[in-house]
Amino acid sequence: MDVISLSSIMDAATATLQLNILFWILIGVLIGFVFGAAPGLTATTGVAIATPLTFGVGFDVSMALLLGIYSAGYFAGSIPAILINTPGAPGNAATALDGYRLARMGKADLAISLAVVASVIGGIFSIIILMLAAPVLSSFALEFTSIEYFSLGLFGLICVAAVSGGSLIKGVIGAAIGMFLGTIGIDDVGGTIRFSFDMPELQGGMPLIPTLIAFFAVAEMLLQAAAQQGPSDLPSQQIYRLLQLPGLLLKHSWLLLKSSITGTFIGILPGTGPTIASWIAYGQSGRAKAEKEGEEVAAVRGIIAAESANNAVTGGALVPLLTLGIPGDTVTAVLIGALLIQGIDPGPFFIVEHGDLFAQILIILLIASLMTLILGLGARKILPKILAIPPRILLPVIGVLCVAGGFAIHNIPFEVGIIAVLGIAGYTLARFGFPMAPIVIGLVLGPIIxxxxxxxxxxxxxxxxxxxxxxxxxALLAAIVITLIWSLRRRKG
Amino acid sequence: MTFFPRVMRAIALGTCMIAGVSAQASAAGYPEKPVQIIVPFGAGDALDGTARVIADRLKSALGVPFIVKNIPGAGGGKGTAEANKASHDGYTLLMGSTGALTARPLIKDPGYKTDDFVPIAQLVEAPIGLAVAADSPYKSVKDIVEAAKKSPGSVKYATPGPGSTQHINMEIFAKDEGIKLTHIGGRGGKGAVVKAMSGEVDFVFVGASNYTSLAKAGKLRVLGVAAKDRLPFLPDVPTFKEQGYDFNVAVWFGLLTNKGAPDEVVEKLRKVVAEIANTDKTRELYKKFNLNEAFLDGPDFQKEIDANVAKHGEVLKEIGLIK
Structure with a gap:
């Protein structure tokens, strides 16, 4: 079935390639960079805040602004993740693991370059899938009942447990701690309230972003402060020659494709999003096996997998939105309101009746991706200079950023308190050699499971x-068994 | 040792005085600074849409920004609790909805009581409908009731979540008809729709705006709407009443502020919101979001809230959510 004709794509391209539309896409991409990179603010918040601004404008300007934010927002969180171990959004947490490692090795430039290019490739891959197969794939979303979501959640958890380095037991304990944190609040099945300790603030559950800031940024900050490491202990940052990048990506092209497919499909599933996509892709990156070839190769694989997957969610999440009216992630949920105000009820008729608008969405997403590429690669040389700042100055600044980020989410002081308490807990656990990633993934996947x-x-x-x-x-349960066997054999060997 | 408490007392006294002065000043010239509207659900939700429509119109009418702030969680409980904590000066408004305001506080203390807020006006109702997948064997509400009678508990349905207005009311319906249904939460209205379409549940009972386009495309079949009249955007769907069931469910959205806000401020807000609600511009925006206009002034909105609290208390006990 022909979803969209070439001529309508060409028409849309002419309609979109106008100075004022390009301007609004650029504004959107810039807002996306800020909201994505600032901890506590996410692409979802950015799109929500910008939506009322689109009440009085036409479809093209509205989509240019909002999709620009969407496209850049899912990538930009990787920058603070790489530089200061503070993922700007939950979807970039997996990137922090290897990105920050590379930055500490003096290769922040390489890490950021990889993150930008992998994000853009993942994003464009998902746009192509959206263009070619949206109606066919929407039925895939309806194949998933609770049974499939359970198996997918378990699969994600096992994947991460399998790749998290160090002691398997400590990884499992970490995941259990995360899953316990996930049980706090209103139980989504029975409606009872669990482990809220009579604190009304906890009835909504353990908030994800403060938890993420605590276990990643605060724990690392305290570890560094305790280690009293001077700037001279860090190797100086190396400039990465971009000409080498195509060769590197070609070497990992299969991983890039695999992770983009993973991201797109996770995006299609309602109720999931970039966080789950990036962790599953990270778990399937084969980075553990690549450790034999050196830490850098493994880290390169980890970043490629996580970033291509989380940006591939964008095109994927638009599939159920534009074919069923059901959002694939939180940003597309907000986009419903923006479309309604334009007089468009997204659903089964959208592509049939508004093929021209559909084509315009595709073109805008493509242009936004290219702008992200240019801006991201432009920033990669300046930003790593942050790492030259001595820790006695940088660490307090990160601390302030964490508190501000925690407060920015809902302006609730309680959530800043959560950052403090869990940050100290995270530091203590890290001192005993517990990896942080399984705790966070336990919190994300525990409730789903x-x-x-x-x-x-x-x-x-x-x-x-x-x-x-x-x-x-x-099939997912079989994949779990295979992953477990493979992981145990590798650990023995 | 006595120094510290004394300083604290002085600071506290000073703060109170400043707060008192500013509260007096603000009552006369309200609003003098931006007003926040707390929406206890996520951006993109129908409640959020209503808040943004009203915020946009209030800004034009009163000349200061009305900022919508989304605090989702705990079935609306988290954001409502935050609104309750805000200063009681009329500069924080709450976009209240049925479940968060009249059911949550009955289950467990969420940080506010059902009477912690002064109603300004009820604005809209989101009509609720019962829908099944296109290939479902059920053709009417009666088919479902009879299937449930034949085999108690075998008919499953989805709502946004346990303790939601939709869940509570479907349990009221089941009780009235003497049937037993199995409930599954969809973690949101759209999630519940997916459960019906994937065949995991037999029917979905959520706001009709969640599936209007799916119904028009024939991917879902709406068997009945729990409203007094047929819906303008689903004119072929009969009401429950037409099918012989006296069953009306309204999820209402309305604007409130904290109890203790100056009377003049409350009166001014009531007057302005009533004017705004009664314009074509506002109606046009409601229509885009598939919302039904259902304006009630402050005192009538309070009666509606009280009636809901009484009804929900009984049902929540019966379905075991109040012990």
């Missing part, structure tokens, strides 16, 4: 066998 396990059982009369008889679920 629990709620869907219970819902899946309730809707199938408590019959456990459905998890093995439904094909997608069975």
């Amino acid at each position: 629990e709620v869907n396990l219970r819902n899946g059982l309730v809707s199938n009369d408590m019959d456990v066998s459905v998890f093995f008889t439904r094909p997608i679920s069975a």
Whole structure:
């Protein structure tokens, strides 16, 4: 089935390639950079704040601004993740692991270059999928019931446990701590309130972004402060020659494709988003095996996987939105309002009746990706200079940034308190050699696993066998077994 | 040792005096600075849409920015609790909705009580409808009731979540009809729709705006709307009443402020919001969001809130959410 004709793409390109539209895309991309990079602010917040500004303008300007924010916002969080171990948004947490490692090795330039290019390739890949196959793929979203979501959640958890370095036991304990944090608040199945310790603030659950800031940024800040490491202990930053990048990407082209596919498909699934996509892609990156070839090769694989996957979510999440009216992630949920105000009810009729507008969305996304590429590569030389700042100045600044970020989310002081408490807990755990990633992934995936396990059982009369008889679920469970065996064998070897 | 408490007391006294002065000053010339509207659900939600429509119109009418702030979580409880903590001067408004205001506080203390807010006006209702997947064997509400009678608990349905207005009311319906249904939360309205389309549940009971375009495309079949009249955007769908069931569910959205806000401020807001709500411009914006205009002034809105609290208390006990 022909989704969209070449002539309508050409028409849309002419309509979009106008100075004022390009201007608004650029503004959107710039806002996306700020909202993506600032901890506590996300692409979702950026799009939500910008939406009322679009009430009085036409479809093209509205989409130029909002999709610009969307496209750049999912990438920009990788910059602070790489430089100061503070993911700007939850979707960039996986990037922090290897990006920050490279930055400490004096290769922040390489890390940022990789993140930019992998993001843009992932994003463009997902736009192409959206263009070619949106109606076909929307039925994929409807194949996923609680059973499949449970198996997918478990698969994600096992993937991360398998790649997180160090002791397997400590990784598992970390994941358990994260899953416990995920049980706090209103239970999505029974409606009862758990572990809120009579603090009303906790009834909404453990907020993800403050937790992320605590376990990544604050814990690392305290570790460094305790180590009293001077700037001379860090190797000086090397300039990465961009001409080498195509060769490097070509070497990992299969990984790039695999992670982009993963990101796009996770994006299509409602209720997921860049965080889950990047962790699963990271888990499947084969970086553990690549450790043999050196730390740098492994880190390169980790960054490529995480960043191409999280930006591939953009095109993927638009698939159910534009074909069913059901958002694939949180940003597309906000976009519904922006489309309604334009008089467009996104749903099964959208592509059929508004093929021209659909084509325009594709072109805007493409231009936004290219702008992200240029701006991102432009910034890569300046930003690593941050690392030359002595820790006695840089660390307090990061501390202020963490508090400001924690407060910026909802202006709730309690959430800043959470950062302090969990930050100290994270530091203590890190001192005992616990990896931070499994804790965060436990918090993200724990509720998905629990709620869907219970819902899946309730809707199938408590019959456990459905998890093995439904094909997608069975395939995911088989993948879990293979990953576990492979991981245990590698650890023995 | 006595120094510290004394300083604290002085600071506290000073703060109170400044606050008192500013509260007096603000009552006369309200609003003198930006006003925040707290929406206890995420951006993009129908409640959020209503707030943004009203914020846009209030800004034009009163000349200061009305800033919408989304604080989602705990079924609306988290944002409502934050609104309750704000200073009681009329510079914080709450976009209240049925569940967060009249059900959550009955289940467990969420940081506010049902009577912590003064109503300014009820604005709209989001009509709720019952829909099934296109290939479902059920053709009417009666089919579902009979299937549930034949085999209690075998018919499953989805709502945005446990304890939501949709969930509570469907349980009221089940009780009235003497049937037993199995509930599954969809983690949001759209999530509940997906559960019906993927075949995980037999029907979905959420705001009709969640699936209007799906229904028009024939991907979902709406069997009944729980409203007094048929909906303008789903004119072929009969009401529950037409099918012999006296069942009306309204999820209402309205504007409130903290109890203790100066009377003049409350009166001024009531007057301005009533004027705004009664314009074509506002109606046009509501229509775009598939919202039903349902204006009630402050005192009538209070009666509606009280009636909901009484009704929800009974049902929540029966379905085990109040012990």
